[in-house]
Amino acid sequence: MPRFAANLTMMFGEHPFVDRFAAAARAGFDAVEYLFPYDFDPAAIAGALQDNGLTQALFNLPPGDWAGGDRGLAALADRREEFRASVRTALAYARATGAKRVHAMSGLADRTDGRAMAAYRDALAHLCDRAGAEGLEVMIEPINPRDMPGYFLNDFNMAADLIADLGLPNLRLQFDIYHRQIIHGDVLTGLRQLMPVIGHVQIAAVPLRHEPGTGELADAVILAELDRLDYAGFVGCEYRPAGDTVAGLGWMAAFRQG
Ligand SMILES: O=C(O)C(=O)[C@H](O)CO
Numbered sequence: 001m002p003r004f005a006a007n008l009t010m011m012f013g014e015h016p017f018v019d020r021f022a023a024a025a026r027a028g029f030d031a032v033e034y035l036f037p038y039d040f041d042p043a044a045i046a047g048a049l050q051d052n053g054l055t056q057a058l059f060n061l062p063p064g065d066w067a068g069g070d071r072g073l074a075a076l077a078d079r080r081e082e083f084r085a086s087v088r089t090a091l092a093y094a095r096a097t098g099a100k101r102v103h104a105m106s107g108l109a110d111r112t113d114g115r116a117m118a119a120y121r122d123a124l125a126h127l128c129d130r131a132g133a134e135g136l137e138v139m140i141e142p143i144n145p146r147d148m149p150g151y152f153l154n155d156f157n158m159a160a161d162l163i164a165d166l167g168l169p170n171l172r173l174q175f176d177i178y179h180r181q182i183i184h185g186d187v188l189t190g191l192r193q194l195m196p197v198i199g200h201v202q203i204a205a206v207p208l209r210h211e212p213g214t215g216e217l218a219d220a221v222i223l224a225e226l227d228r229l230d231y232a233g234f235v236g237c238e239y240r241p242a243g244d245t246v247a248g249l250g251w252m253a254a255f256r257q258g
């Protein structure tokens, strides 16, 4: 049975961010993820987790100036020191919350640019070293170019090759089923081939990124395949509810019963 984590950036938007933890717990989740906790004190996030009996599955490193268009820093050759500062910040939140994995967004850069690739490799080596010393895994996630034009890591084969080539023991793939379907399709084969390097999975319907089961994929078959492959990690529910979050959770009950 997949262990679902509510994505509090996208779900439970009916509530202010800090109240989404309680809402997720009331809805039956025992784990959460989100993009960025940095508007809040680490102790406040840790308290919200503890008060509601929740595990922190994943969160992202600071992405740079998100409102200004940044989508991560790792592949940005001119932002090396800022990236390294973002590592220190993220690790402080991981320590406070007990999170065991972080996602480093690559940023917007041309994947054929050798300087960007060198910066990315250097950034991942640095992050994996610092995170590994604290028992954490580092995720990299291919993101589809329709949602994020110009994103450096936009291909699952590129991510898998990089993980193999870098050989960093705690560098893993974040397999977002939504992005996989848009970039390549062939979701089940991708899961079967890449399972040895997958550290986190996320799910949403394609193409509208609403509740699983409402799009073009057989999401129940995909989730059953994760069980068949003995995937023991989290499945982040990184979708935008079509309406009220709780009213839209029927897909999960049906899956659990099925
Ligand atoms: O967009 C996604 O799919 C993510 O998981 C990132 O963390 C943020 O864009």
Ligand SMILES: [Mg+2]
Binding pocket: 141, 176, 202, 238
């Ligand atoms: Mg994702």
